[in-house]
Amino acid sequence: MTLETSAYLEAPELAGLPGIRHAFFTRCGGVSDGVYASLNGGLGSNDAAGDVAENRRRMGGHLGVAADHLVSLYQIHSPEVVVVEAPVPLADRPKADAMVTRVPGLALGIATADCGPILFADAQNRVVGAAHAGWKGALTGVIEATVGAMERLGAARGRIVAVLGPTIAQAAYEVGPDFIARFRAEAPGFQRFLGDGAKAGHAQFDLPGFILARLAEAGIASATTLGRCTYAEEDLFYSYRRTTHREEPDYGRLISAICLAA
DSSP, rough: EEESSEEEEEEEHHSSSEEEEEEEEOOOOOSGGGGGGGOOTTTTTOOOOOHHHHHHHHHHHHHOOOOGGEEOOBOOOSOOEOOOOOOOOOOOBBBOOOOEETTTOEEEEEEEEEEEEEEEEEEETEEEEEEOOOOOHHHHHHHHHHHHHHHTTOOOGGOEEEEEEEEOOOOOOOOOOHHHHHEEEEEETTGGEEEESTTOOOEOOOOHHHHHHHHHTTSEEEEEOOOOOOOTOTTTOOOOOHHHHHHHHHOOEEEEEEEEEH
């Protein structure tokens, strides 16, 4: 069962690992207001920079790290992975969608608002990772690339535990003909994740199911999900698709983060 407060969720599969800290932060417990209320960690949003900084300071504090040790990426929906060895200035965020480290006291923070945030840990070999897995990243290999990068730092594939955080659920994720054609061409054998759509030529895409299948294929020790939908649970989560449907001007970003205790 998920360990839950209003400000963050924890997965028992990670919470029980020695020397690992993590949190799937919700939208609660911050200082932002309006469409960003309240714990918006999105550096790419149009929220007040001071409010975002304070929200990220609170997140870092929960994880036991300074705000500048909560590392983020300039996410581009790619399979690119970077190794983090020191704090990264926010202005110098690398363009990538996953991070790995074996350095204690660095929190790897992924930003999402419907895409899948995945936190990885090999507690025995002291390596952690975090990945942003939207449909493009999951399709083009961000999961496999993250596991491979962890192995190069000394992790053992058969000891890696991964948990998928809040992600848009199939019932809320309608996709059109172009998506369907590309998915069928590039992910043969995974058509089961395209459910019947309400409109002709459309489908309901099971992104969490597809991510879990990719994790299983990677041969890691354990892959689980919190089973929470960003679109449906408005009180807890930001959602890009919900914002789009409502024609709102912008949206906040959730942060999911993991670190090795110093």
